Amino acid sequence: MAFLMNFLYTQLFLTLPYPTSDFSGKTIIVTGSNVGLGLEAARHFTRLNAEKVILGVRNLDKGEAAKKSIEETTSKLGVVEVWQLDLATYESTKQFAKRVEGLKRLDAVVENAGIATTRYRVAEDNESTITTNVVSTYLLALMVLPKLRETATKFNTVPHLTIVSSGAHSFTSFPEKSSHSIFRTLNDKETANMADRYHVSKLLEVFCTRELAARVKGNGKPEVIINYLTPGVCHSELARDAGWRIAVMKFLIARTTEHGSRTLVHAVEAGPETHGQYLSNCTISEPAPLVLSEEGGKAQKRVWDELLQKLESVQPGIMTNV
Template identity: 55%
Template structure:
């Protein structure tokens, strides 16, 4: 992370308060993943309060989702709007089952992909290390599986749909030297599956970098036409007092205190903003409710090559999980 970016980020943490969202979602259907706690819960609460017709909380544990639903209904006074659906991003079968169900909705205006994990414990889930499976592969598997209904909704309503992915400014904090130096024939994803690799502590940051690569490249390859019916963007909510850093313990508490961590309600306003941002946000990174440049590595000569490699490998992986998925663009 460059000194200038870090200074600007710290200043933003302490001096910028994301505005309370006021634009309504009247008539819209919205899916929020990871919506039983933290940023996802608060974003869903805002969206319900702003007159959405149907808000689906996509959660791993249904009981926790029902608790979140009750809480949202109590605070917004709106019942019959929130639904709780099961989604486990550690399982490709679960993602496909959820997407099959969601594809039968009469409309889907917004897919807000908030769910993710941060862990320093090495575990394989499906065919990758857990952070990569959940934050990257399953996130884009769900996105591509739901592109058809997002596109058809836009065609029906005459208004562009949204695919918004919660990423992080942490993608500035990995230079991924072990990836940029890999021979062209060596698989990036397979390299990250090595349990003896010494980079597990960097895995969350790296997963966010891979999200940036994937979002940018899929827009370049398939969604660059200004008339494309789905706006896709990716954002950081900034440092928040969420459960994401729970494994960090005291260290995490100190970091949050030192850098002015936002409440999850305040941070969630950035998620809501992204689902209403303009066409100029398409394929772009949002921070503090503004379009910002991505990390220098991403636009460097090595980054351009790495971005293409990441997307080619991810695309092949997604095609293997769900043959024909790239036709959904």
């Protein structure tokens, strides 16, 4: 009951800090940024003087419309670029990461793109939610890490890699964790629990971000702050395929998209104390009890090991980027 009351209070009455940091000279990528939280975060970064803001989008026409909207509201031209990125395909993800290599610098990557669906569909070698929200998300993360580290060295700065997760990670008991092969079980059409799938995908993001952050810390390579966050329940197009219950909840308690986007910008503003940490309402918070338990720790390592096997098959040698 206390958790529920606190959740409702923060959703309905808490005002999140309005972003004011100066991003002059910086290059920032925001994925899933033609609508919703990603668009509003990109608008903030542009308003706050970023030199280059890259919108990673599936649909280039919608991306161009988003760019026009940002330019009209900020009066800043020549800042926003639209790059194609479809996390449902590994090749698109790899091509995007390859393009990143040509940037002068890269100061922050906000991985916001994701899907929420109750329909079972296959994308690449997984159910589509797993490919989009998990495998391709970390394929991109590991492929851009070298550019972030290069920027850290060249410009004497500390770049950010931010994963937009969700408080929904606490809504699952993750029964697949006891299976012999977690990803194989998740991809089994006959047993897939699609009502729980979005929650599970966000829990996997929590596990993988924590594991990645722990493995890069103190490894002798240039520092990159890796953190993850929940924006709360917000008005966006993410849950357009998630069913009527989510739609009703959003109608009753959702934050505006702009308000929720402040959490994304805050994660990029935040300091090294947020490395490996879960951010909620623009503060460091604890993830779900399962994550912090002994059982969760074991599941985290299993998920990470299985994910790396997948990523190595998609992009051989990617483990060296960690």
